[in-house]
Structures are given as C-alpha cells and as structure tokens.
Amino acid sequence: MTAEEDGRAARKRRQIMEAARPVFLRNGYVGTSMDEVAALASVSKQTVYKHFTDKEQLFTSLILDTTDQVEGLARMVTTALDDSTDLEKDLGELARRFLDSIMRPDLLRLRRLVIAEADRFPDLGRTWYQQGFERSLDTLSLAFERLAGRGLLRLDDPRLAAEHFVGLLLWIPVNKVMFWGAGEHYAEADLDRLAAAGVEAFLRAYGTTGDGG
Amino acid sequence: MTAEEDGRAARKRRQIMEAARPVFLRNGYVGTSMDEVAALASVSKQTVYKHFTDKEQLFTSLILDTTDQVEGLARMVTTALDDSTDLEKDLGELARRFLDSIMRPDLLRLRRLVIAEADRFPDLGRTWYQQGFERSLDTLSLAFERLAGRGLLRLDDPRLAAEHFVGLLLWIPVNKVMFWGAGEHYAEADLDRLAAAGVEAFLRAYGTTGDGG
Numbered sequence: 001m002t003a004e005e006d007g008r009a010a011r012k013r014r015q016i017m018e019a020a021r022p023v024f025l026r027n028g029y030v031g032t033s034m035d036e037v038a039a040l041a042s043v044s045k046q047t048v049y050k051h052f053t054d055k056e057q058l059f060t061s062l063i064l065d066t067t068d069q070v071e072g073l074a075r076m077v078t079t080a081l082d083d084s085t086d087l088e089k090d091l092g093e094l095a096r097r098f099l100d101s102i103m104r105p106d107l108l109r110l111r112r113l114v115i116a117e118a119d120r121f122p123d124l125g126r127t128w129y130q131q132g133f134e135r136s137l138d139t140l141s142l143a144f145e146r147l148a149g150r151g152l153l154r155l156d157d158p159r160l161a162a163e164h165f166v167g168l169l170l171w172i173p174v175n176k177v178m179f180w181g182a183g184e185h186y187a188e189a190d191l192d193r194l195a196a197a198g199v200e201a202f203l204r205a206y207g208t209t210g211d212g213g
Numbered sequence: 214m215t216a217e218e219d220g221r222a223a224r225k226r227r228q229i230m231e232a233a234r235p236v237f238l239r240n241g242y243v244g245t246s247m248d249e250v251a252a253l254a255s256v257s258k259q260t261v262y263k264h265f266t267d268k269e270q271l272f273t274s275l276i277l278d279t280t281d282q283v284e285g286l287a288r289m290v291t292t293a294l295d296d297s298t299d300l301e302k303d304l305g306e307l308a309r310r311f312l313d314s315i316m317r318p319d320l321l322r323l324r325r326l327v328i329a330e331a332d333r334f335p336d337l338g339r340t341w342y343q344q345g346f347e348r349s350l351d352t353l354s355l356a357f358e359r360l361a362g363r364g365l366l367r368l369d370d371p372r373l374a375a376e377h378f379v380g381l382l383l384w385i386p387v388n389k390v391m392f393w394g395a396g397e398h399y400a401e402a403d404l405d406r407l408a409a410a411g412v413e414a415f416l417r418a419y420g421t422t423g424d425g426g
Binding site for chain 1: 322325327328329331332335338339341342370373376377379381382383384385388389391392393394396410414415417418419
C-alpha cells in the first residue's frame with residue numbers, strides 16, 4: 001500500500017467508526033446492525049467488513065478509541081505534576097480536567113453500554129477495564145511515585161494511592177449519572193467543588209505538608 | 214382484611230417477587246414477561262397483576278426490597294460505631310461488612326441491570342439511587358457526625374466524609390465486577406485488604422489521633 005492508500009484507508013475506517021458510535025449508543029450493542037452502520041457511513045457493507053471483521057471488532061475499536069483518549073488525557077495532565085511546585089493547585093487542576101473528561105455525556109453512555117453488556121460479552125468489558133480504567137490508574141500511580149520521590153507525597157503503594165485518589169473523586173458523580181440516566185448533568189460549579197474536596201481529602205491522607213492539607 | 218389474609222397476601226407477594234428476580238436478572242428488563250413470572254411463581258397472571266399493577270411496579274418492588282436490605286445493613290453496622298472505643302477496628306469491620314453486602318453477585322447483577330436501563334427507564338435508576346445509594350450515605354453521615362461530636366473524627370461536612378469513605382472503599386472493586394461481568398469474584402483476602410486500606414486512608418484524612426492513622 002502506498003502512503004496515500006494508507007491515509008485513505010485510515011480515513012474510511014474513521015468515517016465508519018464515527019457513523020457507528022451514535023448507532024451503538026442509541027440502539028445498544030445487540031440492536032445495532034452493520035447494515036445501518038454502512039448506510040450512515042455512506043459506504044457499502046463490504047467496505048465495513050473490509051475494515052472490521054464483525055460487529056464485536058467494530059465496537060471494540062470504538063471502545064479502544066475512547067479509552068485511548070482518556071489515557072492520553074491522563075498522561076498529559078499527570079505529566080504536568082512532574083514540575084509542580086504547588087501540589088494542591090496542580091492536583092486540583094488534574095482532578096478538574098479528569099472529571100471533565102470522564103463526565104462527558106457520550107463517554108458516560110458508552111460506559112453504561114459496556115456495563116450493560118459485560119455479562120453477555122465479557123471481552124468488551126475487560127477491554128474497557130484494562131485499556132481505559134487500569135491504564136489511567138497506571139499512569140497516575142507513576143506520577144504519584146515520582147511525587148513521593150520528590151518528598152511531596154507520603155505513600156508506600158503508589159497504585160493504591162492512585163485508586164484512592166480516583167475513588168474520592170469519581171464515586172459519587174459517576175454513579176449519580178449512571179443511575180440517573182443521560183438527562184442528569186452536573187453544573188461546572190459542582191464539579192469544581194467535587195474536585196477541590198477530593199484533592200483536599202487526598203492530601204490529608206497522602207500529603208506531607210503540616211497535617212497533610 | 215383479616216390478619217390471616219394480610220399474611221397470605223404478603224406471602225403471595227413475596228413468592229411472586231422471588232420468582233421474578235432470576236427472570237429479570239437472566240432476561241433483562243425488556244426481555245422479562247409477566248407470563249413467565251406467573252408461571253415460575255405458580256400463580257395465575259391475574260394474581261400477579263393483583264399484586265403488581267405492571268412490570269415496572271414489580272421491578273421497582275424488587276429494587277426497593279434490595280435497597281431496603283442494604284440500608285438496613287448500613288443502619289445496623291453504623292449503630293455499632295456509636296459505642297466504638299477502637300475506631301480503626303470498628304470502621305474496618307463496618308467496611309468489611311459493607312463490602313460483603315455490596316459485592317454479592319445477585320446485587321451486582323441487579324445493579325448492572327438498573328444501570329443498563331437508566332436511560333430508557335430513569336425512574337428505576339432514580340429509585341435505586343435515592344432509596345439505596347443516598348439513604349445509605351445519609352445513615353453513614355449521621356454516624357460520622359456523632360463520632361465527630363465525640364471527638365473521634367475531624368470533619369466539617371459529615372455527608373462529604375461519608376461520600377469519601379464509600380468512594381475509597383468501593384470505586385475499584387465495584388467497577389471491576391461491573392466491567393468484568395458476573396464471572397469475576399474477589400477473594401475474601403482481597404476484600405479484607407481493600408477494607409483495611411480504605412479505612413487507613415480515611416482515618417488519615419478524617420481521624421483525630423496522631424497523624425490520623
């Protein structure tokens with residue numbers, strides 16, 4: 001394949017994925033047909049199957065596309081911690097951006113769909129968990145380990161600290177939207193408050209200045 | 214109605230709910246028919262409708278039955294905190310029993326089903342959230358407020374402390390089983406470790422003895 005053909009194939013693949021995303025979100029995994037995806041992407045069904053061997057592979061590609069975005073953001077925002085001289089401020093910004101990215105309505109609907117199908121299609125759930133959830137935790141725990149090395153955090157187990165950080169931050173808002181459905185949105189001010197409160201508690205538990213705050 | 218008739222009606226209602234639970238868990242909300250529930254409960258369809266006006270009411274009753282159990286447990290285990298003289302030990306036991314009750318496979322499958330349907334049937338999700346999730350948090354925050362009154366916790370906002378306690382404890386294991394499907398189980402030793410680590414971090418953030426641990 002020439003570079004130009006490569007580029008064309010990548011664009012076609014992207015075009016099919018963008019068409020497929022709203023179909024899956026609207027109809028669920030079982031209710032989505034490759035025919036509808038092909039029609040919405042304005043390509044033939046053969047073209048869809050040339051890029052994705054079956055529906056599971058197409059949906060898995062959508063999951064990986066999303067988890068890559070989340071992990072990319074996690075890497076970007078945690079890299080900023082390496083130069084931090086004001087940990088409460090910088091962790092607060094990380095927490096706020098993390099909340100923003102996790103609370104995007106489309107991401108939450110995809111998350112709900114993956115959970116809904118996890119019993120019937122465990123590979124989909126595991127892909128999400130390993131490539132999104134765990135990879136972001138790994139990225140965060142490496143950043144926390146470096147902060148501990150600089151004497152800015154006090155921890156024995158960086159992975160546990162990362163799990164606690166994320167749990168403090170996300171348990172309440174993610175569950176609320178999971179149970180309340182797509183109609184429920186957090187106001188920006190509420191997300192600000194959640195981020196600040198989570199970081200404050202985290203620094204009391206894992207910080208090194210004064211009483212941790 | 215006589216007391217005997219009351220008792221008979223309650224037993225019949227319970228019999229229908231027990232028959233319905235595995236049908237919903239196996240077939241999902243949309244895939245469950247009142248015919249199948251009636252057959253499995255060995256009652257007529259009319260009897261089912263005498264006790265539950267429609268499928269939504271039957272499913273809502275199952276949700277409320279489950280959330281009542283969780284809240285009952287939350288009340289029981291938090292009451293024990295009022296006499297606590299060893300907060301780390303008693304919070305550890307509370308955490309461990311809470312994890313046990315939340316991580317029951319049937320509860321997790323019902324939870325997944327409610328999340329799966331939250332967009333289409335927001336009332337179901339809100340019932341779960343308000344009657345289960347929020348009620349348990351209320352119970353916990355009242356207990357934390359009493360502990361703060363005795364000088365055993367240091368907090369401005371008991372509800373926030375309760376949210377943080379539960380987030381430290383549940384974010385990781387609940388998500389793991391949500392994404393990994395019903396085949397995934399935690400070993401007892403893993404739940405012990407999660408409970409102890411969550412309580413330790415919580416007491417560093419909200420405790421009053423030494424550095425909080």
